[in-house]
Amino acid sequence: MTALAEAAALRPLSLAEVNALASLTLRSCRKYVVPAGLLPVLLEHMERDFGVLCEGGRTAFRYSSAYLDTPDLLTFRQHRQQRRRRFKIRTRSYLDSDLTMLEAKLKGARGVTDKRRTPHDGRPGELTPAGAAFLRDVLDEYGAAPPRPLRVAAVTDYRRTTLVELSGTERITCDTGLVCRHAGQVATMREDLVLLEVKTRHGMTGTERLLHRHGVRPVGFSKYAAAVAVVNPGMGANRWSRVLRRCFDG
Template identity: 55%
Template structure:
């Protein structure tokens, strides 16, 4: 897929949905998320136009995202995720590259694997907290029963392209991420060309899309953009539960020119 293509060819046959329509049908801020790695050519057959629409803004169905992750100096967020702690969180500033809009986001994981995501507009640099973001973070974590960290620093950046398919019934929302590149400390790691990362967001059990994926031989994978970037690029770290999926979809680390 071209990095400057405004439309996702695999989803262009789907009815166009605005962001307002998607939020009305399937906001799914509190949800269960499951991920699948598939060849890009398999994506088109997963979403029948009679049952799915695609997020469309200004004629675009494919959008460039950049997420700057913030973690403690000892990478507590990453370590809590790797250890599977019941209560944990992730902090990032997401930049929508096509518009320049930035959002400060806190993802909270609680009992039964349910994910809550809360966010607010961010008017500062993506790699640091503004006073407003700091207050939002503290309030969000305290309300979830988590002690806020003293310090957060930028720990990794992930860039990728995303399209979003939504079941017209509201049962599920599926993001399709391609062209993923993770960066840390002057090094980068990229997803192999032709690979798509699907994330199925729902409030219930297996969705129609997942049943279709299973029938094609694809199973849920343990993979996160942030954790896999750190596990691949931080000396001495190991992928643990992400190791298999990382091996299936990531190329070798590369020293970027600016760091050489």
């Protein structure tokens, strides 16, 4: 995508620099569906104060996430019902670096997200004994029992560009080419849209105020929920129906 390629004009940052500046594993997250044509405006706004993750000359990286859930989709249903305490479990593969992590995303007080992760020692979507022990410890601390049995419920693939405010207060991910797979079905996000997520420990950011001035408001969007709901309307995804129709309209 041309507009995202222009992010290479920002100051290049290594992964170590990005994590040192803004790891933000405990954060507030707000998501926006942004027309690709608006990205040059955002990048101009970021020109002086932001850097871009750059490894091996690349600023866009391939991700693949395998979400683990019970056969009756317990964690999906908890998310759909907006349970105050809920979590998601996935393996995330960084395809350009041959690395896979096991992650648990915990919803905390005031909607704050707490992401816990550990290196994964098995195949994507496989829950190894070490992984099971990690989840047991994390969820025990959270006050929840690990759901059983767990299996791969959905897979999402996409490309990500990561932008970081040099002060460390804001980290923005820009995802394109999203492909969702669930129950043998496949859905692909429109190419003229970008899923942008603002991660911060603070309130409204300058980037978000700029988005608001251009009529872009935050949306409720989960890649896992999209992977399940967009190919299976019978799952009761009414709260996401408008944004899913916009993103996956053919």
